[in-house]
Amino acid sequence: MKWTGLNQLREEFLAFFEEKGHTRLPSAPLVPQGDNSLLLINSGMAPLKKYFLGQETPPNVRVTTCQKCIRTPDIEQVGKTARHGTYFEMLGNFSFGDYFKKEAISWAWEFITQRLEIPVDKLWVTIYLDDDEAYDIWTKEIGVAPERVVRLGKEDNFWEIGAGPCGPCSEIYFDRGEKYGCGSPDCGPGCECDRFMEFWNLVFSQFVNDGEGNYTEMEHKNIDTGMGLERLACLMQGVDNLFEVDTVQNIMKHISKIAGVHYGEDPRTDVSLRVVTDHIRSTVFMVSDGVVPQNEGRGYVLRRLLRRAARHGRLLGIDRAFLYQVCDTVIDENIGAYPELGEKREYIKKVIQNEELRFEKTIDQGMDLLGTMLDHISAEQIKAGKAVLSGDEAFKLYDTFGFPIDLVREIVAEREIGLDEATFNELMEQQRQRARAAREQMDTIAWSEDVTAELDLPRTAFVGYEKLDAVARLACIIAGGQLADSVTAGEQATLIFDTTPFYAESGGQVGDRGAITGEGVAALVEGCTKSPTGQYLHTVTVQCGTLHTGDALRLSVDKDYRAAVARNHTSAHLLQAALREVLGEHVHQAGQLVTKDRVRFDFSHFSSMSGLELAQVEELVNRKIMEALPTDVREMPIEEAKQLGAMALFGEKYGDTVRVCSVGDFSREFCGGTHVKNTGCIGLFKILSESSVAAGVRRIEAVTGFGVIRQLDRDQEAIQQAARALKLQNPADLVEKAESVMGELKRCGKQIEELGSQLAAIQMDSLFEQATEVGNVRLVSASFTGTDAKSLRSMGERVRDKAPRMVAVLSTVVDGKGTICVSCGKEAVEAGVHAGNLVKEIAKLAGGSGGGRADNAMAGVKEIFKIDEAIAQVPSIIARMIAH
Incomplete structure (x- = not known):
């Protein structure tokens, strides 16, 4: 057999079954459509379940697909082994009451032995214990040696999930050779060792289970096959695991280049490389299919994968956001089969980068606190197996910093420390109950x-x-x-x-x-x-x-009430169309509220909109209103609606017949709401605000019709009040007067700043006299109240520039927030004192964090009552630095 790339294998499989009369269907989105039983698509047959159950008519009785899949039950094992992954593609050919075992078996054998030229002496087959029909086809019609057909029990070779369609399976195995075996004389297909690798499962759905163990033969039998694309690529490329497959390896090489490490040199870095490689593949496809980072559901799966990847990036020595850069390689390796990745490239990168930056803040604070918690656990406790991080501490990390429990679990496990998850879960449940109690009003x-x-x-x-x-x-x-x-x-x-x-x-x-x-x-x-x-x-x-x-x-x-709501609802349709035109096709509705007074529209987008973008959207909506476009609302078959290009609410379940609202040729959406007869009835459209709702989700609030007039009245009254406050007779002079007042305030602020610097200089000159000797450097420390951070930095820089041997540690408290500044003269730095490291240690003692250059650094602290206590430790910290 010849080496074949993953992308070529995908195409060869789909083309082969097209030749056999199958209709090639595109991969369904990872977000299940009309199926609330799944969080994410996890198998090739999942999107086709509606056809197997007779809920919908398939486009052909023969179908072939390559389906994107996400599975996360073994997420903790991803990276620790080379076999586990969360993202994979599943090749499949399906028959809905058409062909059965004979064709499924013969075509599978033809594809792997003739098209892929896999040697027959490397192949084994398993069947269900009493499936003599499959046995005869394999041995008498295909010609497989009887000793290479293994009968296995129900656990291995019978597919069923509760009540419903089910049936026996036949699996095809590849013999990787004795070196991968366990050495047992009974070693064969089904053994737990790595020698025999199952790569294609043929499911013969021929029974209906009533849920009580009674099986009835189906009149119209089905075929459901599944073959992991990455697993097949491993065989064809002669590699041991999915991370060595060509397209996946190219992603890993990009990560290795950023980190400056190489796969295979260190088991610890290999784990992190595998985690990042797998998770970035998953997250790119999830974001492309409309998932955004959130704290629940599939959004939480995405957030967890991204944060786990980001943390392992840090373990590789990458101290900045980098996953968004690797997105390019993931997209380039898959764009041939999934062109939508290219169309959404910038959106995908932005969503992932934003989540990385958000997590940086979380992980910095959380890691510092977790490190402090774990440092209090003694080596003796760990050695004795009695070391446990309390559930209270784990909950504090989650509740205060949003630090994920799964990361806590991994980190404590690496240090051989237990975790009191029972208490953590109990505290989480108490929090949920408080939230539910706050929401529950029995109306x-x-x-x-x-x-x-x-x-x-x-x-x-x-x-x-x-x-x-x-x-x-x-x-x-x-x-x-x-x-x-x-x-x-x-x-x-x-x-x-x-x-x-x-x-x-x-x-x-x-x-x-x-x-x-x-x-x-x-x-x-x-x-x-x-x-x-x-x-x-x-x-x-x-x-x-x-x-x-x-x-x-x-x-x-109430006619007026209905009309006002209808104006706002139709404007929401215009708004979505305008947003897609101005911002891009990635924009989809993520929620809305249409009332008599306003429209609130949530949509997928990665960053705040600029003033120009908002102006463009508002003008476009108003242009369509002025054009008095007719609205056409009618019911039609769902397939017809899709062919017309009607937009559906992502993830919403629809019946066979849907209601479609078309606004001229500008907007066409699935919608069951009420609308105006033409856009001219809306009158005017005005955006009031644009804000963030969640990561990757923005919100626009707007008004229409009389709501715009009322808003103009309110704005006019605000202008009049501002004019009166500034003692203006003519409100038209308001801008000029405001600029004049701001200019005066700026000049006063500059004078205050200059006076502050002069005062700081006077104060620092007096502090020189209080300096103490620590080794061969001099230390001066002082605390202030009400001095701003900028003045504090000026004082420190004055010390640094005036006294080369001096270390200045200065603190201030303003509005309940503490700031610490450390400055080191040139000779003090040469002696071993590093301002950034020193301020970091001081801040940690007061529940804060910070850092900076060797000669000047700043930190913020939360526990201001501990500042004096922390600064008291400075001489011993400096002595330690000098000693090293």
């Missing part, structure tokens, strides 16, 4: 949803797209969390009708408001939500009369 709707779950009511018919007024029958009354037959004036309740024009809160759009009227009765509708079983829940306060179950009542939506 009427919460009770209503509990009650409706037990009711046998039909779904409410919604007619609010067509009309704002309807007569409906009152099907159910819920008051005080209980079912009721009636509700009277002054009481609050939740009402369910058979029909309603009221839009229920959904997709970020608030529910409608309005009125319910009948003969002698009236109620205000203050909101509308929808239960999981499809009933619309109208929150009302009865104004007069008594409402009874079964009453026929008129439901009227």
Whole structure:
């Protein structure tokens, strides 16, 4: 067999099965689409589950894919061994009720022996114990020697997950040779040693398990095969593990170059090289598929991988953000198969760089504190196996610095110290309970949803797209969390009708408001939500009369309220389209809230928007408003909507039929909300603010229509008040007056600074007389209150320049924050005193951190009451420096 690159292997596999009548499908995103059972796609068949279960019709009964996958259960082992990884690609060919065992087996054998030319004498096959059909195909039709077909039990060669489709498997193994074996005479496929490597699993899905151990033969049988691309590349390239495969090795070489180390020279650096190599592959693909660093869900998986990689970068001696640089190599190695990586290159790099920089702050503070905690554990305790980091300390690291528990776990394990995770978990649960208690307010709707779950009511018919007024029958009354037959004036309740024009809160759009009227009765509708079983829940306060179950009542939506919400909702669609045009195609909605008063729109983007970008977006939205573009809202099959290019909310589950809102040719989105008939109805659009919500997620708040007028009125009033405060008759002179005042303040500030420097000089001259001798250098120390950091630095520099043998240690406290400055004269530095190292040690004693050059350095401290105590240790620290 000949050496073949990973990218070529991928293409050869897919092309081979296309020749066999299979439709090549692109890899699905790592974020499952319409499947809440998975956090991330972890197998080749996961995105195709809907076809196997008959939920959707596949584009062809024969399909082939190369699927991106993430698996993290063994994340702690990644790096420690050369076999574990979190990212991989899975090759597969699938049949949905078409071909079965004979074709699956013969094509697999044809591909590996003829197309790849893998020697037959290196191959072994396993089958399920009593699968005689597969045995006969392998031995009688394919011609594999019977002694090379091994029967294994249910644990090894039968695929099933609970109830549902299942069936026997047949696995193909490669014999790597005796040198990889365990030496046992029973060694063969299925052995735990490294000799026989399974690389292709053929699953014959032919039964349905009822969950109680009863298996029924399926009428339409399926084929599901999976072959790890990296594992196949290992075989074809004659290497021992995935980190030596060509594309992966090129990524590792880039990391090695940055770190100045080489793979294979030191087992410790090899671990870190493997961790960084694996994790940067995973994170690049995750970010490309829309995942952003967060503290929960798949965002936490991403954050954990990035932070673990960053920490191992430090273990390699890399003391700066570097992962974003390695992204280029990951992208370049994979861009042929995944062109979207190139399109999103700058976005991917920026998200990863931002997380690296954020983690630098966390890890610096956390590592210092953790180091101090671990230093208090004696060598005797470690030797005796009794060394344990307390759960209280681990929780303090997490709660105060956001230091991840998984990193704490790894670090203490490296030093052979235990971790009291039980206490940590208990403290975490207490924190969660406090948060839940703060959130839990048992309102009427919460009770209503509990009650409706037990009711046998039909779904409410919604007619609010067509009309704002309807007569409906009152099907159910819920008051005080209980079912009721009636509700009277002054009481609050939740009402369910058979029909309603009221839009229920959904997709970020608030529910409608309005009125319910009948003969002698009236109620205000203050909101509308929808239960999981499809009933619309109208929150009302009865104004007069008594409402009874079964009453026929008129439901009227507040037209002005609906119109204001619709203006803001349509503007959100225009906003997203404008953001994508100005910032790039990586922008996707990450959440929104559309109310009567404003629109709040969250979107994926890596940095704050500039004033120019905001102005461009705002102008583009207003241009589309002025063009009075028509809005076309209609239902259509989901595949048709996708072909039209309609944008879906990332990760949202949709049915076979979807509602699509098109705004001219400018915007087209899946949407169930309410909208204006044309954009001219919006009037005007004004951005109020742009801010950060989470890493890689930004938020814009804006107003439309009358909201813009109200905002202009507020701005005008603020200008008038500012003019009056500055004693101006004409508000038009406000800018000139403000610049004049700021100029005067700047001049006063400069004078204060000059006076401060002069005062500092006077103070330092008097301090020279108090200097003490420490070895062959002189030490002066002093504490001040209210002196700013800049003045403190000036004092230190004066000492340094005036007295070559002097070391000055100065501190100040301003607004409860402490600062320490250390300056060293030239001769003091030559004697061995380093200002950066000295200030770092002093600051650590007072719960702070800092550093700097040999002659001048600064540090910040939090525990200001410990500053004097810390400075008292300076003579002994200097003596130690001089001694070395």
